[in-house]
Amino acid sequence: MSQALQIGVTGGIGSGKSMVCRLFSCLDIPVYSADSRAKWLTNHDPVIREKITALLGPQAYNESGIYNTAYVASLVFNNETLLKELNAIIHPVVMSDTESWVYQHSDSPYVIKEAAIMNAAGDKNTLDYVIVVEAPVSLRISRILSRDNRSEKEIRAIIERQVSDEKRREIADFTIINDETTALIPQVMKLHRSFISGKNAG
Ligand SMILES: CC(C)(COP(=O)(O)OP(=O)(O)OC[C@H]1O[C@@H](n2cnc3c(N)ncnc32)[C@H](O)[C@@H]1O)[C@@H](O)C(=O)NCCC(=O)NCCS
Numbered sequence: 001m002s003q004a005l006q007i008g009v010t011g012g013i014g015s016g017k018s019m020v021c022r023l024f025s026c027l028d029i030p031v032y033s034a035d036s037r038a039k040w041l042t043n044h045d046p047v048i049r050e051k052i053t054a055l056l057g058p059q060a061y062n063e064s065g066i067y068n069t070a071y072v073a074s075l076v077f078n079n080e081t082l083l084k085e086l087n088a089i090i091h092p093v094v095m096s097d098t099e100s101w102v103y104q105h106s107d108s109p110y111v112i113k114e115a116a117i118m119n120a121a122g123d124k125n126t127l128d129y130v131i132v133v134e135a136p137v138s139l140r141i142s143r144i145l146s147r148d149n150r151s152e153k154e155i156r157a158i159i160e161r162q163v164s165d166e167k168r169r170e171i172a173d174f175t176i177i178n179d180e181t182t183a184l185i186p187q188v189m190k191l192h193r194s195f196i197s198g199k200n201a202g
Pocket residue numbers: 012013014034035038039042068069070072073076083086087090091094115116117158161162
């Protein structure tokens with residue numbers, strides 16, 4: 001069976017990647033969330049657990065053995081080197097996990113992979129197109145202040161560790177504007193129709 005078209009969805013913290021992915025999901029399109037899958041793997045893959053403990057110390061997992069995201073975030077979102085080392089532990093495992101997931105969804109017209117970190121389509125990955133979700137930084141910060149238990153300082157530290165909007169635009173085949181002024185659903189529907197029909201959505 002041939003593989004489904006693979007579409008990446010990326011964007012900075014609070015841009016609305018997950019919101020956009022929920023809309024694709026409502027259209028019956030399978031969605032793989034690399035961020036949440038990475039968290040699941042950090043809790044269930046013994047090799048990842050061992051390497052993270054060696055890198056960040058035993059506090060990386062709490063007394064019940066659960067991945068201590070608040071502790072890890074406080075370290076890696078303030079330290080570029082540690083973040084790269086954490087990525088190097090988790091990403092290869094997520095990549096091979098994604099491959100088997102894609103294979104399981106070969107009968108879908110296309111699949112969506114959501115991730116905070118992404119290469120351009122075709123650039124050392126299997127994506128056919130990349131969608132970048134964008135929103136003004138001030139709106140992203142206010143969304144995360146309402147959604148998460150994080151201070152504005154912590155949110156800004158995450159934004160600084162993430163790639164810039166300019167860099168993200170370089171890898172975008174398509175852009176979705178999620179600024180709460182531009183209607184979101186028609187943008188998703190336009191892309192959905194073109195992915196289904198196999199035509200270029202541009
Ligand atoms: C650092 C961790 C513990 C923070 O967990 P926490 O629940 O506090 O935050 P959350 O996961 O919601 O992330 C906050 C924001 O940072 C983004 N983010 C997560 N990991 C990364 C990363 N490696 N680089 C850049 N941005 C990232 C998320 O997309 C989100 O926008 C966690 O995100 C993690 O383990 N990240 C490494 C795994 C990873 O690289 N995931 C990305 C896709 S594979």
